[in-house]
Amino acid sequence: QQPVQSPQAVILREGEDAVINCSSSKALYSVHWYRQKHGEAPVFLMILLKGGEQKGHEKISASFNEKKQQSSLYLTASQLSYSGTYFCGTVSGTYKYIFGTGTRLKVLA
Amino acid sequence: GAVVSQHPSWVICKSGTSVKIECRSLDFQATTMFWYRQFPKQSLMLMATSNEGSKATYEQGVEKDKFLINHASLTLSTLTVTSAHPEDSSFYICSAPRDRGREAFFGQGTRLTVV
Numbered sequence: 001q002q003p004v005q006s007p008q009a010v011i012l013r014e015g016e017d018a019v020i021n022c023s024s025s026k027a028l029y030s031v032h033w034y035r036q037k038h039g040e041a042p043v044f045l046m047i048l049l050k051g052g053e054q055k056g057h058e059k060i061s062a063s064f065n066e067k068k069q070q071s072s073l074y075l076t077a078s079q080l081s082y083s084g085t086y087f088c089g090t091v092s093g094t095y096k097y098i099f100g101t102g103t104r105l106k107v108l109a
Numbered sequence: 110g111a112v113v114s115q116h117p118s119w120v121i122c123k124s125g126t127s128v129k130i131e132c133r134s135l136d137f138q139a140t141t142m143f144w145y146r147q148f149p150k151q152s153l154m155l156m157a158t159s160n161e162g163s164k165a166t167y168e169q170g171v172e173k174d175k176f177l178i179n180h181a182s183l184t185l186s187t188l189t190v191t192s193a194h195p196e197d198s199s200f201y202i203c204s205a206p207r208d209r210g211r212e213a214f215f216g217q218g219t220r221l222t223v224v
Contacts, residue, residue, distance in 0.1 A: 002152070029210045041202060041215040042153070049210070087152060091210045097143050099153045 001025055003090050003100040011106045012078045020073040020103045022088030031071040032089040033062055034099075035082075042087060045073070078107045112136055113205050115216025122193055122223055130188045130219045132203035138183035139205035143213065144176075147200040159186040193223040 003024045010018055022031065030049045034042035046055060048064035048071060055062060059076045075082055088100040112135040122128050132142055140161045145153040157178050158166040165178035177189040186205075190197055200220055204213040 032212050039200075039218075039220070041218045044212050044214070047212045089213060095141070095209045096155065096158060097204065097206070097213055098155055099145075102152045104150075 002098055003088055005086075005088060005100040005103045007103060008101070009104040009106075011108065012082075013108050014080060015077050016107075018075045018078060018105060020075075020086050020088075020105070022071045022073075022090070022100045024069045024090055024092075026092065027068045029068075029091040029093060029095070031062075031064055031068075031091075033071075033073050034087045034089055035084045036087065037084045042089075075105070078105075080107050080109060083107045113139075113203065113214045113216045115203055115219060117219055118217055119220040120222070122221070124194055124223055125192055127189055127191045128193055128221060130190075130201055130203075130221075132186045132188070132205070132216050134184045134205050134214075137205075137207045139186070139207075140183060141209070142180060142186040142203055142205045144178060144186075144188050145202050145204070147202060147218075153202065156188075190221065193221070195223045197221065198223045 003022050006021045032047045033045040036042040051066045051068045053064045061074045064071045083106050086103045090098050114133045116131050142159040144156045146156050147153045155168050156171045159178045159180040161180045161183050167173045175191055180186040200218050202218040203216040206213045
């Protein structure tokens with residue numbers, strides 16, 4: 001079953017922050033975050049494997065809740081280059097890779 | 110990082126013809142590859158899981174006789190869209206994880222247009 005992301009779309013000004021959520025109806029083996037620009041392949045951002053894990057790189061970070069059913073992606077001080085569609089990729093016990101519904105993010109100057 | 114190469118990047122074909130899309134893992138052996146289809150402004154929808162040396166596993170609603178998948182080696186999986194119709198026009202993309210459960214590496218995607 002496809003994980004649900006929220007919000008579906010968000011518009012930001014440069015420098016503003018955003019949070020994107022990904023919820024699954026069942027516990028996950030892992031969750032990955034990707035950003036996709038129009039007409040291009042998704043680009044890997046980060047992976048979380050453990051319940052309660054939080055990790056980040058520069059101004060993008062993510063968390064994975066203890067029950068391993070929800071993950072959030074945090075974008076701080078957004079830049080124009082952050083624009084795109086964000087997907088959470090989830091792996092369940094069957095090692096099937098399913099992507100979330102997607103969140104379209106646009107950063108305005 | 111691991112590289113997955115997908116060809117062609119785009120293809121235009123006539124209705125009724127077949128199109129083959131290749132997905133290669135360039136620096137690792139991929140026992141499993143995934144094929145997705147993405148319509149405009151929609152998410153990547155898993156079509157099938159390609160397993161080296163065995164039959165592909167198709168998702169519900171995906172016609173296995175129409176979308177033929179072959180995973181003949183540890184570095185190559187192919188998707189053949191048979192008897193293509195305009196409604197098959199979409200962005201097809203493959204991915205492969207280096208290890209089970211780890212991040213997936215994507216091919217560049219193939220934009221298929223059936224006229």
